[in-house]
Amino acid sequence: MPLRTWCLLVFAVMVAIAAGLTIGAVSLPIGDVWRALGGVGDPSVVAIVQSLRLPRVVLGLAVGAGLGMSGAAMQATLRNPLAEPYLLGVSGGAAVGAVAAIALRIAAPALLPVAAFAGAALAVAIVLGVARAAGAQNDPRVLVMAGVVVGAFANAAIMVVLANAPAEDVRGALWWMMGSLNDASWNAVRWIGLYVAIGGAALLAFGREIELLALGEDPAAALGVDVARATRRVYLLASLLAAVTVAGAGLIGFVGLVVPAIVRGLGARSARTVIIGAALAGAALLVAADVVARTARAPAELPLGAVTALIGVPFFLMRLRRLR
Amino acid sequence: MIRFDDVVLRYPRTPRPAVHGVSLTAPRGVITAIVGPNGSGKSTLIRALLGRLHPERGTVTLDGANIAALARREVARVLAFVPQREEPAFPLQVRDFVALGRYAHGTMWGVESAADRLAVAAAIERAGATEFLHRRTDELSGGEWQRVRIARALAQGGDALVLDEPTAFLDIAHEMAVFELLDTLARDGRAVLLVSHQLNLVARFASRIALLHRGALIAFGPPDDVMRGDLLERVYDWPLVVSRDPAVGAPMLVPLRGRAPQWRSSFNSQESE
Numbered sequence: 001m002p003l004r005t006w007c008l009l010v011f012a013v014m015v016a017i018a019a020g021l022t023i024g025a026v027s028l029p030i031g032d033v034w035r036a037l038g039g040v041g042d043p044s045v046v047a048i049v050q051s052l053r054l055p056r057v058v059l060g061l062a063v064g065a066g067l068g069m070s071g072a073a074m075q076a077t078l079r080n081p082l083a084e085p086y087l088l089g090v091s092g093g094a095a096v097g098a099v100a101a102i103a104l105r106i107a108a109p110a111l112l113p114v115a116a117f118a119g120a121a122l123a124v125a126i127v128l129g130v131a132r133a134a135g136a137q138n139d140p141r142v143l144v145m146a147g148v149v150v151g152a153f154a155n156a157a158i159m160v161v162l163a164n165a166p167a168e169d170v171r172g173a174l175w176w177m178m179g180s181l182n183d184a185s186w187n188a189v190r191w192i193g194l195y196v197a198i199g200g201a202a203l204l205a206f207g208r209e210i211e212l213l214a215l216g217e218d219p220a221a222a223l224g225v226d227v228a229r230a231t232r233r234v235y236l237l238a239s240l241l242a243a244v245t246v247a248g249a250g251l252i253g254f255v256g257l258v259v260p261a262i263v264r265g266l267g268a269r270s271a272r273t274v275i276i277g278a279a280l281a282g283a284a285l286l287v288a289a290d291v292v293a294r295t296a297r298a299p300a301e302l303p304l305g306a307v308t309a310l311i312g313v314p315f316f317l318m319r320l321r322r323l324r
Numbered sequence: 325m326i327r328f329d330d331v332v333l334r335y336p337r338t339p340r341p342a343v344h345g346v347s348l349t350a351p352r353g354v355i356t357a358i359v360g361p362n363g364s365g366k367s368t369l370i371r372a373l374l375g376r377l378h379p380e381r382g383t384v385t386l387d388g389a390n391i392a393a394l395a396r397r398e399v400a401r402v403l404a405f406v407p408q409r410e411e412p413a414f415p416l417q418v419r420d421f422v423a424l425g426r427y428a429h430g431t432m433w434g435v436e437s438a439a440d441r442l443a444v445a446a447a448i449e450r451a452g453a454t455e456f457l458h459r460r461t462d463e464l465s466g467g468e469w470q471r472v473r474i475a476r477a478l479a480q481g482g483d484a485l486v487l488d489e490p491t492a493f494l495d496i497a498h499e500m501a502v503f504e505l506l507d508t509l510a511r512d513g514r515a516v517l518l519v520s521h522q523l524n525l526v527a528r529f530a531s532r533i534a535l536l537h538r539g540a541l542i543a544f545g546p547p548d549d550v551m552r553g554d555l556l557e558r559v560y561d562w563p564l565v566v567s568r569d570p571a572v573g574a575p576m577l578v579p580l581r582g583r584a585p586q587w588r589s590s591f592n593s594q595e596s597e
Binding site for chain 1: 374375376395396397399400401403404405406407410411412413414415416417420424425427428430433434476477480
């Protein structure tokens with residue numbers, strides 16, 4: 001990918017960060033925000049920037065990067081341009097894990113991603129098992145159908161878990177299912193950021209294998225890849241990333257679908273380039289979508305998952321049409 | 325040398341083996357061909373070479389080493405495979421695609437060494453893919469794509485080359501070009517093993533032909549021994565004659581017109597086209 005495209009992606013991230021910090025219920029001049037980042041200026045501005053907006057923006061960057069990388073890895077490994085954690089039911093499974101952890105009162109910031117990961121891994125196993133049983137593991141449409149069914153099942157499971165739950169837990173569950181960065185805290189940001197960094201670094205380490213898996217199972221095996229093991233590894237890492245984003249911000253669909261396609265459209269070819277590019281573009285897109293969610297119908301806040309779906313669904317339909 | 329020794333292969337959850345008791349060798353310096361009707365077990369044998377299916381009985385060896393005991397990367401350094409169909413989900417530049425052949429030689433991060441660059445350049449030149457080096461894989465014609473895939477196999481650097489239907493969907497010129505290239509590669513000392521339905525081309529280029537039928541090896545030997553009308557007719561279940569290629573004298577198969585599915589009775593009464 002040309003250097004100027006990398007610069008464009010980094011610039012998009014910077015613009016999104018600036019928008020995330022300056023735009024909101026109270027509009028802040030960029031100069032005041034800059035000073036507030038250093039703890040200088042009006043104490044209320046410093047408080048808004050450092051305690052409210054900055055953790056929210058950083059969480060958005062981490063969640064967006066995680067979703068982008070997860071989608072890029074899943075698309076390459078499944079050889080499926082429609083693959084992404086939300087559509088494959090992975091995010092739904094993660095939400096079940098997270099809600100179960102909340103219901104069982106074991107949802108410490110460090111443990112929540114782990115519980116979400118357990119749910120996500122189970123969802124991946126079910127989706128792939130269903131597709132394999134149908135003899136269509138490589139058919140993009142069958143995988144998406146299986147993912148949608150598992151996602152619906154996950155929603156139902158969340159409702160069952162919360163059937164007799166207190167009102168506060170039910171509100172929390174709705175939050176999981178609609179996506180939001182509203183509860184961003186520095187403690188959550190630290191854990192989510194750490195897990196995203198670990199998952200992303202591991203995906204990059206296996207970037208060459210991912211590239212070979214994208215050729216197909218037989219070519220990958222012929223070139224020296226232990227296909228079963230490599231596929232399992234990438235699924236688990238992509239699921240970890242998706243689960244972490246769910247733990248941090250609930251169910252946010254379509255970022256993992258849209259972002260790798262944009263990056264490929266910008267000229268990214270190798271798996272590692274696509275993964276890094278998807279991390280940058282995902283981070284920028286999610287922070288920008290959050291700005292829209294906060295301001296489009298202010299003072300009310302739109303669910304972040306609804307904003308990304310408004311962007312992602314038309315995109316998905318276009319991709320589906322191209323597959324025919 | 326590639327060697328199958330009394331190999332029995334069975335797919336999971338199937339009652340009968342797909343290949344039973346097959347023994348054959350593909351030595352260096354010549355082209356060895358595996359032929360047979362659809363479903364005769366040709367591709368199953370290849371799957372065993374790739375380690376995607378493990379023999380229930382018998383062994384598959386590569387230069388004397390049991391493939392089942394080797395790591396995939398060790399196998400890939402010696403044996404390269406060109407599958408029949410390959411459609412990358414996401415297109416790559418031709419040069420980057422060929423460089424994937426060096427995966428088994430590299431480290432986890434896959435930084436290209438000087439040896440890798442040399443091997444890739446040599447493979448591209450050898451396969452005659454230099455002119456489309458900077459194109460994308462989705463911009464190539466069928467013949468060009470096949471050359472690029474052979475280039476990637478050559479970049480692997482091994483002495484054994486296995487191809488599944490290397491000339492499927494190619495026109496005559498590209499078909500001949502691929503076989504000529506394989507002939508040259510074999511003469512250089514590689515063991516070339518190919519699966520093909522192009523019996524006449526195989527008869528001209530291969531030194532030995534293995535004829536499979538319903539998972540069993542029916543014949544294995546020089547083209548003149550295997551390309552026999554009675555044998556092929558029985559295996560392919562279709563009336564045919566074997567004559568001589570007027571240009572080069574190789575055995576040449578000519579399928580006759582029948583009235584499928586009742587051809588059997590007409591064939592028995594010696595009716596021909």
